[in-house]
Amino acid sequence: MGRPPCFEKYGIKKGPWTPEEDIILVSYIQQHGPGNWRSVPTNTGLMRCSKSCRLRWTNYLRPGIKRGNFTDHEEKMILHLQALLGNRWAAIASYLPQRTDNDIKNYWNTHLKKKMNNNQSNDNNHEDVDSEGKTRSQPLKGQWERRLQTDIQMAKQALSEALSLPQNPTTFPQEMKPSSSFSHENHPPNAHINIPSPYASSYENISRLMENWMKSPNSSAETIFSNNMQVTTGGSSSSEGAQSTTQDHHHYHLHRQALDSDLFSFNNSTKSDSASRFRSTHEENDSLTKEGLDLFHQEKRKINMETHVPLTLLEKWLFEDGVTTTHHECNEDLINMSLEESTSDFF
DNA sequence: AAGGGTGCCAACCGCCAAATC
């Protein structure tokens, strides 16, 4: 037999998400936590498939997501991890908790792939032009990959070199270190993320939105949203959402910024300590519900049991798996090499 | 100013493994 058929076959809506839909989804996740996506469309009335809801949450609405330009360091990490793991964007994204796999994939396809091609075409001179037009030496890119493919011993050495990135503790966010990347106990997710926000001046509006939202969790999202954000919602079809005015876009970004607020500090429970964030943020919130606490304890137990493995193990798994699947012809020596040793400088 | 080309990115598609009945 199998599972009962899901509701989502009827009248599935596609296309860009509207602010109203976002509000509904976030509101639901706020109450029930991420997961059990099958029930989300049914319980919220969203005419979206569960898959779409999950993607919207993980790629856009989930708090703690860093958007905008990739830093030089992030770019290097992506390049190195891509060389190690191949196009396993989810695995790569697990090393960059603030970035989504979709984000990294897009960045790779639009920027890095091009850059790699340029590097290969300019192979003879080991110089590269960065985004600011400045010339800098790039001895690792390309060279590292070629050496990896040709000689295991050389590859070992090259890997060590590649992983020995320039040490710059001041520019390396705390949460990106593996030992702490899954621990935000004392750090609200956005507290130390330096987002160049054009919406800072509207912080009060956001605060009001969140305040009212928390006070009236049962009121309709549309009412809350229209009262606080004054967004023209109209018919709220996807096409209309996509055709909103510039002002609407501005408000939409305010809304988006609000969703990033610490008040909703869940994280994807399969990849990080959503429970820790959930607790740390909700403990500071007077409107914390008993339901929320129960959820937190459930989440924490689940995470402790299933997903919160030491990162060194995760690294090993990623490394070994990546090597065995992408470079299986030369995997033995690489597997024998201790990743912890070779990455000690990397992080 | 207009039209075509290009870049970017959110969202979709299809596949697969795991879970469930």
Next chain:
DNA sequence: CGATTTGGCGGTTGGCACCCT
């Protein structure tokens, strides 16, 4: 144990915004 659903992943696409001529 097989059928079915769900969740996750990587690849791809559609449409908007920007740039160039």
